[in-house]
Amino acid sequence: MGKNSDNYAADLERLQILLVEAQHWTIDQGRRTVIVFEGRDSAGKDGAIKRITEYASPRQTRVVALPRPTERETSQWYFQRYVPHLPADGETVLFNRSWYNRAGVEPVMGFCKPAQHAQFLSDAPLFERMLTDDGVVLVKLWLDITKAEQARRLVERTGDPLKRFKVSPLDAEAQARWDDYSKARDRMLDETDHVHAPWTVVATDDKKTARLNIIRHILRSIGGPGAAAEAPDEDVVFLASKSKGRLAA
Numbered sequence: 001m002g003k004n005s006d007n008y009a010a011d012l013e014r015l016q017i018l019l020v021e022a023q024h025w026t027i028d029q030g031r032r033t034v035i036v037f038e039g040r041d042s043a044g045k046d047g048a049i050k051r052i053t054e055y056a057s058p059r060q061t062r063v064v065a066l067p068r069p070t071e072r073e074t075s076q077w078y079f080q081r082y083v084p085h086l087p088a089d090g091e092t093v094l095f096n097r098s099w100y101n102r103a104g105v106e107p108v109m110g111f112c113k114p115a116q117h118a119q120f121l122s123d124a125p126l127f128e129r130m131l132t133d134d135g136v137v138l139v140k141l142w143l144d145i146t147k148a149e150q151a152r153r154l155v156e157r158t159g160d161p162l163k164r165f166k167v168s169p170l171d172a173e174a175q176a177r178w179d180d181y182s183k184a185r186d187r188m189l190d191e192t193d194h195v196h197a198p199w200t201v202v203a204t205d206d207k208k209t210a211r212l213n214i215i216r217h218i219l220r221s222i223g224g225p226g227a228a229a230e231a232p233d234e235d236v237v238f239l240a241s242k243s244k245g246r247l248a249a
Contacts, residue, residue: 008208015215015229016055022219022226023092027060030089032136035218036098039143040181041174042153044204046166048143048214049094056092065096078102078120079127086136099124103188108180109173121191128197138197139221141214142189142240146248147178149205182249189240199240201247213237 026033035052037045053061064085073081079099087093102120106112112120132138145153154171157163174181193199200217204210213236219226238246 008212011212012051012215015212015219016051018219018225018229019052019215020055022222022224023056023060025224025226026092026222027057027090029224031222032087032089033092033222034087034131034136034138035092035094036100036138036140037094037096037143038098038100038104038141039204040145040150040185041168041171042150042157042166043143043145044207044210045096045143047207048211049096051211052215052218053094060091061094062087062091063094063096064098078116078123086131099127100188100192103192104181104184105170108177108184109170121188124192125194125197128192128194132196137222139218140197140199141217142185142199142201143204143210143214144201144248145204147175151175182247185247189243193240201238201240201243203236203246209233209236 025031037049039045049063053063062085064082066081066085069081082095082099085093085095099120102112102117103124107114107117128138154174157166157171189199189201202210202214202217213232216229216232217237219229220231
């Protein structure tokens with residue numbers, strides 16, 4: 001365990017140094033970067049984002065985790081509340097959950113109507129095409145976790161006082177509505193995976209392995225100095241278009 005831990009720390013440090021170099025390049029080039037983190041509860045979004053942003057530029061990096069929409073926001077065009085958070089030149093924005101709330105938790109929990117869900121699945125590729133056509137680098141990540149591992153993490157979370165802010169009233173529904181969430185995930189990946197903004201799936205049962213491979217994928221997606229990162233492990237990171245039979249059932 002000690003050796004594996006040492007390897008992880010060393011690998012993470014090398015990748016974080018490369019992240020700093022890659023971000024310096026994106027700032028210099030005026031590139032706009034959006035990274036979308038989606039996945040089931042406890043899939044490791046917070047941990048991955050923490051390692052990515054740990055040494056990032058505080059002025060050019062933002063993590064966006066929006067609360068429940070207000071009454072006014074529910075009457076707006078759905079994407080409207082997300083647009084103000086998009087990056088300007090040289091900025092990187094990481095969405096810890098994103099507009100894809102309408103593809104997962106909202107339809108499963110009954111927070112939106114079936115027609116709104118269907119409209120979103122139709123509109124999302126168009127919205128993302130507008131972003132990428134305007135030069136935004138858009139990276140979409142689905143963090144996949146097995147049911148047993150999710151159950152273990154949710155129990156661990158409730159007993160850890162340092163993870164109090166991770167505990168949500170919806171945690172109990174994550175396991176109870178597992179199959180519904182699986183169906184919503186499959187439909188989302190099928191209908192919103194497109195050439196301009198493809199989905200990338202990350203197997204996250206092993207947190208540390210997942211984090212390293214997420215960073216490798218992001219670096220290679222950003223380009224510039226990031227292109228020097230080694231390719232992610234294909235058993236851990238793979239395109240949604242090649243995910244048949246590989247997603248947690």
